[in-house]
Amino acid sequence: MPDWDYPDLPVSRKREKILEAMRSSRVVVVVGETGSGKTTQLPKMALELIRESAKGYPGKRAGRIGCTQPRRLAATSVARRVAEEMREREGGLVGYQVRFAEKVSEQTEIKFMTDGILLAETQRDRLLRQYDTLIIDEAHERSLNIDFLLGYFHGVLERRKDLRLVISSATLDAGRFSEFYRNAPVVEVEGRTYPVEDHFLPGEQEEELRHHVARAVDWISQVDDRGDVLVFLPGEREIRECAKLLEGRFLPDTEILPVYARLSLAQQQQVFQSSERRRIVLATNVAETSLTIPGIVYVIDSGLARISRFNPGRQVQRLQVEQISQASARQRRGRCGRVREGVCLRLYDEFDLEQAPEFTDPEIRRSSLAGVVLRMKALRLGDVRQFPFLDPPSPRAVSEGFRTLEEVGALESRQGELTEVGKQLARLPLDPRLGRMLLEARERKVLGEVLIVVAGLSVMDVRERPPEKESKADEMHAAFEDPESDFVSLLNIWHAMREFRKDHRRWHRNQLRRFCERKFFSMRRIMEWDQVARELGRLVKEQYGKGPKPLPEERREWGDFTEIHKSILAGMPRQIGFWDKEKRAYHGTGNRDFAVFPGSGLFGKKRPEWVLGFDLVETSRLWARKVAAILPEWVEEVAPQLCRSRYHSPAWDEQQGAVYGVETVQCGGLTLIPERRVHFGRVDPKSAHEVFVRDAILGDGIHAQCRYKDQLALVRAEVERAEHKLRRVGGLWSDEGAFDFFFERIPVEVSTAKGFHQWRLVDRNEERLMIRLSDVVWEEIAEELSLFPDAVECEGNSYRVIYRSALEAPDDGVTFEIGIDELSAFPGYLVSWGVPGIFEERVDLLMRSLSKWQRQACFPIADALAEFLALWQGWEPQCHLCAALAEFLSERSGHEIKEEDFNSERLPAQLRPKIRVYGDEGEELGLDEDVGPIRDSLAAILRGRKEEAANLQWEMTGGEIWSFGEVPFEDVSHLSEGAWSPDPVYPALVDEGTSVGMRAFIEREEAEESHRAGCVRLFLLEQCDHVDFVRRKLPLGPAFRLHAASLFPEGGLEEALIRCAADGALGKMPRSGEDFSKSSLAAKERLFDAAQRLCNGLEQAVESYHRVSEWMEAHRQDRHLGEVVQDLDEEISWLWREGFVWKAGFTRLSRYYRYFHGIEERLSRLESQPLVRDEEKRNRVLPLWERWIARWTECPEAVRLWEVGWMLEELRLAQFAPSQPREMRVSEKRIEKVLEELK
CATH class of the missing domain: 1.10.10 (Arc Repressor Mutant, subunit A)
Structure with a gap:
């Protein structure tokens, strides 16, 4: 027997059988229910066997026995228990190693550890040679680490024949383990239990779980109201609901104890303490195997558990309520009957149990x-x-x-x-995502901050929300929340605990405990957080020789938050989403929609456009926990391997001289960057080269003087002209041919202006780019084009012809273009003949536009057409085409056919040639099929240009004496031979106010008027002293001066009268300096008399005007005479119009009273004659007056219109006041004729 004892446990009774199995097989499977003693006794049996095998080999060092546990607490507590049973100290014969603690020495022969520690050792000791025997305990849990070790041992056992493996399981699924290791022997160990009675209590229709549990408690209470009850529920929420309901029933002598992971350690420990009252323990499936609760007599099994499942398609870890397996049901059943006979009450029927899966899916699946x-x-x-x-x-x-x-x-x-x-x-013994965060943080200089965050993410949430104090806890937690990042909230919590540290390793525990109680934090989890952070710091230091710096006390000294979140994002680049307004949720990668978990600091706040979620968990919906706002471009920065760029829309940028396109960056189906401008030549050189050739070369997108551009423009213009001539726009130029020409010659790597210029200037490469017409036009068109000349000769002159093929355009077809200076001499008939390319079709359609009988007379039309074409072939036209054609057809048919019989309007626009006149800047001045309307519309411009041309000879300015030589009445020296309208121009002096100039006029009347004003001004300048004397002595009566104030509100009456008097004094205006000198001396003598005549005449006119005005005011409201008053208003307004003194002239103004005396005579006749007589006369004058006044209003300076106005005044005198003297004989017909001539 060994030096230690085996306590009275079920597994001890199987000691010999287990040892025998271990002697006969290198792999042994031991199956025993929880509480059978497997965990503590199997290591002792393995050590006993090792020492037994070592007998006879003195001095031989035996290997260790390695025992794995799925949890740290189990590894340390079991090591402590085994050491006590073997009467050894911890770290001696029996030791342990867990994540944050190690008690192992050279003397250690039994080493307890977590399965993760053993996995880590495989990297340094691939065959695990330090171990003689390995015991894998709780193998039924089938965690990832356990499954990995079991598979790893499969290969190690083949290479190490001296290694023993013992697999300990609490379920009857041992056959799987046995088969996996080539039918290894299985030793079954019975549990230490009393008989258990099974009952089924299925739920009623639509019965809630909490009420179902309460009904089950009532059922048990009727049987026994003293035995402790363990209730298995799926999760925390269900536990809290049931606890609240049961507490509300006030069950006698009973306490309700909830057990779930988020409870504080003190609350969890209550279930292990004895009590005189009956206990109803509400627990999750953690109580199936990992937690042994003493004193349980009754078990209520809900048949449900919240199982974590990873969905690889959606990359979601789902916590969902599922029906438990049969193995779990047996485990739950085994929790009762430990102290006496027990009862297992199942809240489902027996059929559900039979249909449940036999075992829970292993974690690896x-x-x-x-x-x-x-x-x-x-x-x-x-x-x-x-x-x-x-x-x-x-x-x-x-x-x-x-x-x-x-x-x-x-x-x-x-x-x-x-x-x-x-x-x-x-x-790094970390989840790859968390490890990646640390690596990225080290590169970004925020390792200290991110290490704290990663440590916080590695443990359970340190925040507690007791059911009765949820609102208070939320209020306390809100002080640490960051509105944009739950990760920063973790840093805030960590920062808040800095005052409770003695140094970087130890804590003021009492103060920290009070802080945690006040702020509703779990001190146990905070200690674990601290331990994880220390361990991570140690690992980082081991890897890189230098650990992270602690979190600075001042927040402003913390690392950049952007860098912190980029580091976190590096570990989970696909855990992102953007806010979808339509779905009211975040849309994530893989077409997932999720919401921010209510426990997040971002919940209920302003929604960021993009978020990162540490984990996505699906319960009632898909939730993102531990959330932070991010920018989508960060993903491309930290995880470029996941981003896919799509490049499109390449286009030539003239300013940059390169091809740029749009890049769309996506990750997991999300568009991170919708449109980013990129240099396309770097991502797709071939496509960039194609765009360069198409847009830069052919599209004239290069701003530089290049010979190839000039050549290309010449060829393009030549083809474009040909297309319009042949009316095949777009049909001759081959884009493909032009593109291929340049694409084949310019290297494919050239896609920028800089690169192109560098290439073309080397080895005369530009010579290769001289494109020809044959490269872009693949048809023979020379003969056809010869019928559409670019110019037509006529009468020794050449006239340019342009062509346009655009059906709706006004210049569609053939257009002769001439400058405005050519318009006068242009032979108008030339347009009608067009060009040879349309001549035949035009003549044919003109002949067919004749009336039916005329066409019949010309039959056959085809023969007539051929004869006419032959007749005029090679001859220059001398008349309009229709005139020539009419003469030809008349002779041929014997019937008279006139020019106007042809209806050219029936011809399509492209067969009706046009003429366009352009100005000096190339602007269009006129476009028509006939030159006549153009000449009429441009008459004013033609006159102006004629004046301008003539004034190159005659124009002078600034004269104060006669320095103009002889001024002829007219001049014809500017006219060219053969001019269309050989009109002379009329030189004349021009009044410039303080000086006198000279210029030529087109209209004789305008010239005479200007010359009159110029001579008067020159006289006033020459005789200024005498003129001032006369101005001061003007004999103006008071009546006229009073009336003049309204006519000349700004003054100027004297000046107007002096000018008019000078006009009368000069008489006939001189045309030479000699004549002017004579006229000036004579006028000086006559000036005062002339002024006196004007003043006397105007005085009489004003006196008469006042009498007329009084009558008008008296009868203005008379319904019979109102029209007379209105007519007089118009007449008098014109008589007193602005500038009337000068425009009336000396002779007319000195007798101006005639018009007002005439009005008075008209008023007198109204008293003695019927009103109808006045109306008849008015009707004869009024139409002419209205026509004239409309023209005069538009052009009040036109001299000819002045004369018509005076003629109308004379007509009024003849009609209404025949006794008044008249200056001329006028009639209605004469005035009408003059108005017609003025059109």
């Missing part, structure tokens, strides 16, 4: 495999699909593992080798 794949890659274990897993994961799950590693940049490619990042991640 419902979790992400990224860590497993990474570890396998690091251990070089080969293809994960061929690894000997006990339950091979699905191909989809494996693919998701590879995908995760690719996301964090751990693989060179999908299923490829590890990158440097991957190798570093494999050395």
